[in-house]
Amino acid sequence: MNNNNGAGMEKKAVKGEKLSFKCKIQDIPLTRKELKNLLHFHIPCLCCGMEMLHPDIYSNLLENHALYGNASDVISVLEPFEQIMHPVERQVFNMFKSMSVKYPNKNFKELLELKKDIHELALVKIQSIIFNKISFYRRILPKKTARQLRKLMIKTNDIIFDPQPHKPFSRRIFIHKLKNIIKNIENKKIKTEILEIARRLPRSSDEVCAFVVKNTRKRPEVIALNLIHPSVGTFEHLMPKCMNGMNNSLNFALECSYCNNSRHHYPISVQIEENPYMPQNAQIQAEKLISLSKKGLCKKEYIQNLKKVLQTLSDEIICLDISRLDA
Numbered sequence: 001m002n003n004n005n006g007a008g009m010e011k012k013a014v015k016g017e018k019l020s021f022k023c024k025i026q027d028i029p030l031t032r033k034e035l036k037n038l039l040h041f042h043i044p045c046l047c048c049g050m051e052m053l054h055p056d057i058y059s060n061l062l063e064n065h066a067l068y069g070n071a072s073d074v075i076s077v078l079e080p081f082e083q084i085m086h087p088v089e090r091q092v093f094n095m096f097k098s099m100s101v102k103y104p105n106k107n108f109k110e111l112l113e114l115k116k117d118i119h120e121l122a123l124v125k126i127q128s129i130i131f132n133k134i135s136f137y138r139r140i141l142p143k144k145t146a147r148q149l150r151k152l153m154i155k156t157n158d159i160i161f162d163p164q165p166h167k168p169f170s171r172r173i174f175i176h177k178l179k180n181i182i183k184n185i186e187n188k189k190i191k192t193e194i195l196e197i198a199r200r201l202p203r204s205s206d207e208v209c210a211f212v213v214k215n216t217r218k219r220p221e222v223i224a225l226n227l228i229h230p231s232v233g234t235f236e237h238l239m240p241k242c243m244n245g246m247n248n249s250l251n252f253a254l255e256c257s258y259c260n261n262s263r264h265h266y267p268i269s270v271q272i273e274e275n276p277y278m279p280q281n282a283q284i285q286a287e288k289l290i291s292l293s294k295k296g297l298c299k300k301e302y303i304q305n306l307k308k309v310l311q312t313l314s315d316e317i318i319c320l321d322i323s324r325l326d327a
């Protein structure tokens with residue numbers, strides 16, 4: 001996860017102003033400022049449905065020196081945000097709360113270090129079960145592919161079974177390499193099966209053990225910010241920037257920083273594969289936006305365009321019902 005993302009939104013905004021001149025100003029339903037302002041109204045993420053935090057509130061946190069202190073000081077700063085924390089982050093926060101009673105003078109990093117070994121073992125256990133399942137496919141894959149898979153699995157096992165690996169295991173890089181290896185397999189069913197198994201590899205967002213292992217390497221104030229960062233609202237480029245997606249609200253959806261970062265430049269259909277509830281969550285966000293538009297806080301045109309773009313880019317998987325907009 002990129003820790004600079006709260007500020008990243010600002011950076012994107014500055015760069016984007018130049019590009020947005022390609023469109024006529026009157027065609028763009030909301031300015032960046034207007035779209036960002038919507039985040040003051042508890043908007044749920046388009047993809048995961050979790051409530052998002054306004055990026056300015058996060059930026060203020062970045063300047064809060066109490067985050068450098070011991071756990072109990074940091075806990076009192078973060079307490080107001082407990083409700084918007086994602087589930088794993090909230091669990092870790094509660095772990096910090098109970099540990100800080102016993103170790104009042106330790107900071108977040110020192111507390112994680114106390115827990116690291118046990119969580120690392122738990123993580124490796126989950127990972128190795130999944131790697132075993134993937135390795136099984138060597139028996140049924142074409143020879144060349146099986147050889148490549150064997151190589152990848154040996155390298156991966158070397159990383160996860162080494163207590164001090166040169167480079168930590170990355171789920172994202174692993175899945176990317178795996179996709180490359182199996183891309184030419186003709187049997188689509190086997191291909192999907194292998195990827196489905198690989199996607200079960202824990203992310204720091206879905207297993208406390210993965211969060212602890214990843215964050216023990218970070219500085220204490222970064223660990224504190226990582227509890228909040230996934231919830232920060234961002235502009236998701238529905239058509240990725242690298243595919244010439246526009247840099248304005250015609251191409252922006254409000255998404256939490258976690259979902260935005262985990263999509264990278266993949267198509268929305270891939271994002272839905274990883275997040276099967278995305279179509280329902282997108283509908284919940286649309287309902288919220290429609291309610292805001294009834295109060296004059298969001299333009300109708302933004303919602304109508306969002307429906308159109310989502311429908312096209314998701315191969316018609318996301319078909320928002322916005323009939324209430326004109327009711």
Ligand SMILES: [Zn+2]
Nearest residue numbers: 045048256259
């Ligand atoms: Zn999300």
